[in-house]
Amino acid sequence: MTSLETSQTDKPTRRISIDQVSRVEGHGKVTLLLDDEGHVHQARLHIVEFRGFERFIQGRPYWEVPVMVQRLCGICPVSHHLAASKALDVVVGATQLTPTAEKVRRLMHYGQMLQSHALHFFHLSSPDLLFGFDSEVSKRNVVGVVAAYPELATHGVLLRKFGQEVIRLTAGKRVHGTGSIPGGVNKSLTRAERDELLAALPDVLQWAREGVDLVKALHQKNTALYESFGLFRSSLLSLVGPGGRLEFYDGVIRARDADGQVMVDGIEPKNYRQHIEEEVKSWSYMKFPYLTALGPERGWYKVGPLARVQNCDFIHTPLAEAERQAFREAHGGQMVHAPLAYHWTRLIELLHAAEVIGELLRDDDLMGDALVVSGERVGEGVGIIEAPRGTLIHHYKVDSQDLVTMCNLIVSTTHNNQAMNEAIRSVAREYLDGHEPTEGLMNHLEVAIRAFDPCLSCATHAMGRMPLYVEVRDASGAVVGSATKSSR
Numbered sequence: 001m002t003s004l005e006t007s008q009t010d011k012p013t014r015r016i017s018i019d020q021v022s023r024v025e026g027h028g029k030v031t032l033l034l035d036d037e038g039h040v041h042q043a044r045l046h047i048v049e050f051r052g053f054e055r056f057i058q059g060r061p062y063w064e065v066p067v068m069v070q071r072l073c074g075i076c077p078v079s080h081h082l083a084a085s086k087a088l089d090v091v092v093g094a095t096q097l098t099p100t101a102e103k104v105r106r107l108m109h110y111g112q113m114l115q116s117h118a119l120h121f122f123h124l125s126s127p128d129l130l131f132g133f134d135s136e137v138s139k140r141n142v143v144g145v146v147a148a149y150p151e152l153a154t155h156g157v158l159l160r161k162f163g164q165e166v167i168r169l170t171a172g173k174r175v176h177g178t179g180s181i182p183g184g185v186n187k188s189l190t191r192a193e194r195d196e197l198l199a200a201l202p203d204v205l206q207w208a209r210e211g212v213d214l215v216k217a218l219h220q221k222n223t224a225l226y227e228s229f230g231l232f233r234s235s236l237l238s239l240v241g242p243g244g245r246l247e248f249y250d251g252v253i254r255a256r257d258a259d260g261q262v263m264v265d266g267i268e269p270k271n272y273r274q275h276i277e278e279e280v281k282s283w284s285y286m287k288f289p290y291l292t293a294l295g296p297e298r299g300w301y302k303v304g305p306l307a308r309v310q311n312c313d314f315i316h317t318p319l320a321e322a323e324r325q326a327f328r329e330a331h332g333g334q335m336v337h338a339p340l341a342y343h344w345t346r347l348i349e350l351l352h353a354a355e356v357i358g359e360l361l362r363d364d365d366l367m368g369d370a371l372v373v374s375g376e377r378v379g380e381g382v383g384i385i386e387a388p389r390g391t392l393i394h395h396y397k398v399d400s401q402d403l404v405t406m407c408n409l410i411v412s413t414t415h416n417n418q419a420m421n422e423a424i425r426s427v428a429r430e431y432l433d434g435h436e437p438t439e440g441l442m443n444h445l446e447v448a449i450r451a452f453d454p455c456l457s458c459a460t461h462a463m464g465r466m467p468l469y470v471e472v473r474d475a476s477g478a479v480v481g482s483a484t485k486s487s488r
Contacts, residue, residue: 016437030445032428038435043428045421045449046284057407062088062398063182069394069409070176073455075119077176078112078167079387079412082249083394086383088182090270091398093375100368101184106249107360108170108179109385113248114204114353115163116388117305117346120453121211122156125343128447129218134440152214155207159350162197162204166357169193184372191367198361205319205358208351212323215344219330227331229430230339230423230448233258235291235301236311237415239386240265244313246320246352248386254311255291255301260335264291269384272393278410286417289410300418303390304452305345310335317359320352339423339451346453387412389453413454423448 016032033042053072057065066084070077082105089097097105127140130149138144146153164174169189171177179185219226237255241247244254253267253275267275278287279296290299301307315321327336327344360366383394390412397406427448432441 016442030424030442030449032432032437034432034437038433040425040428040433043421043425043445044283045417045424054407054409057396057404060404061402062091062396062404063402065396065404065407066180066182067176067178072411076112076116076387076389076455078108078171079385079392080394081171081177081180082109083383083385083387083392084396085180085182086250086269086385087381087394087396088398089383090381091378091396092182093377094183094373095375096373097184098368098370098373099365100188101371101373103360103363103365104170104185104188105180107189107357107366108167108177109249110353110356110360111163111166111170113163113388114208114350114357115160115167116453117350117353118156118159118163118211120388120450121215121343121346121350122153122159124453125450126152126156128443128450129215129343133444133447134438137439140443155210159204159207159211162200163353165200166197169197181372183374186371188368188371189366194361194366197357201354201358201361204354205351208347208354209319212344212347212351215347216326216330219340219344226340227336227338229444230427230451231337232419232422232426233337234419234422235263235294235299236307236335237291237301237303238308238311238391239384240312246308246312246315246324246349248353250385253384253391256311256335258335258337260310264293269382269393272382272384272395276393276410278414284417287410287414288417289415290418301415302419302452303412303415304342304388305349306336306339306342307390308386309345309348315348315352317352317355319355320348323348323351339448342451342453389413389455390415411455413452416452416454420449420452420454423451 014034014036016034017029029046031042031044031046032040034040053069057068060068065088066081069084070080072080085105089095122145123142126145127142130145131140139148142153167177168174170185170187171179172187179187235255235257237253239247239251240254241251252265253269253272254265255263255275257263264275275292276289277292277296278289280287288296288300290296291301292299309315309324309327315324327348379399380397381395385392391410392412393408393410395406395408396404399405424445427444431444435441
């Protein structure tokens with residue numbers, strides 16, 4: 001859809017929009033402002049849906065929250081389930097979970113990482129990478145991948161199925177389970193369940209390794225594209241574990257600058273507000289986080305696989321660590337900022353998740369019966385976890401009647417908000433400036449967004465009064481009335 005608008009330069013511009021970004025979770029659109037010569041004046045990613053979880057959680061009993069918040073998403077519900085549980089562990093005084101509860105939760109989470117990464121790469125992103133960004137639309141989808149690469153597509157489906165089975169056996173259901181509760185878990189694994197997963201593990205590891213080989217080959221085949229497409233530089237942020245290792249379930253916050261120098265490190269979850277703030281802009285329901293010390297103009301960053309694999313000092317599982325080293329060597333040890341590199345690091349993380357699942361399945365603590373602990377109650381808790389898309393923060397306050405009085409969520413895609421906008425601006429200037437937009441060229445913008453694996457419905461929040469414009473039309477379509485409510 002196009003329309004005529006005026007940009008800040010007062011020159012007539014055309015507005016070009018992608019009204020629904022495809023092959024991502026949730027609803028978003030991209031708008032471009034082009035002048036008469038086709039030059040790009042503005043490129044923005046708009047999040048156009050609003051979901052008020054931070055508000056309607058208030059007034060609910062705290063023990064309902066881990067089940068409620070995962071309704072934010074059907075793809076990464078486990079991440080919200082566990083982040084909420086970790087925050088409420090603090091509230092109920094569960095400073096140290098039982099070994100069984102800790103390991104069942106970890107197994108659940110690494111199953112989530114594996115299935116989500118498999119879904120995104122094999123189902124949603126591989127059509128662009130295998131067929132080309134401007135290839136035939138009818139072919140550029142998962143059905144086209146199944147037709148052209150049946151073995152690859154099958155392995156992608158089976159990888160996701162395995163991750164979903166891990167979730168089912170630890171959380172009770174594949175989607176929106178109930179296994180994690182404040183203070184622990186409500187079930188452990190049986191020996192038969194453990195053995196069922198172990199039997200499938202060799203194939204899972206093999207398919208994961210083949211996935212890394214594929215994405216490396218794609219990069220090597222077209223290095224210039226993969227190292228320049230959507231390129232922008234920024235800081236990186238993630239959790240790291242003991243010794244700086246790659247860690248998904250628990251850890252402290254670390255941030256590096258664009259050159260790889262550590263800026264902040266060792267930040268405990270409870271202190272996140274001293275280092276991260278959020279900015280609100282009128283044209284999106286998604287906030288813009290930034291590092292407080294650098295301010296909103298310079299303090300934004302990126303999160304997710306590309307940040308995590310470069311922010312950590314090592315990966316403790318051998319196969320994934322070897323691939324991390326190969327990734328670094330392929331780029332001369334320099335920090336990598338091109339968005340398409342997210343896919344390479346995503347597959348390294350998928351392999352790591354498979355290795356960790358194997359470690360956990362060989363631990364008899366998974367079959368223990370000590371599931372829940374509690375201690376001295378407090379009124380506030382913060383839980384931070386690395387979701388598939390990046391750092392996920394849940395923060396709650398609970399009153400003496402066990403009711404939630406405050407909820408603040410900073411989800412992975414929100415952290416990446418400014419980064420995604422920078423990526424599409426880079427792509428727009430490189431590929432669309434001075435050209436008549438075509439479907440293939442516009443898909444380049446979507447490719448840049450998909451690299452971040454955004455979960456847009458998770459990320460939609462707003463502050464203050466929400467803008468509203470209502471038009472009334474008669475049966476012929478003519479406007480007969482309108483009303484506007486400002487956002488200010």
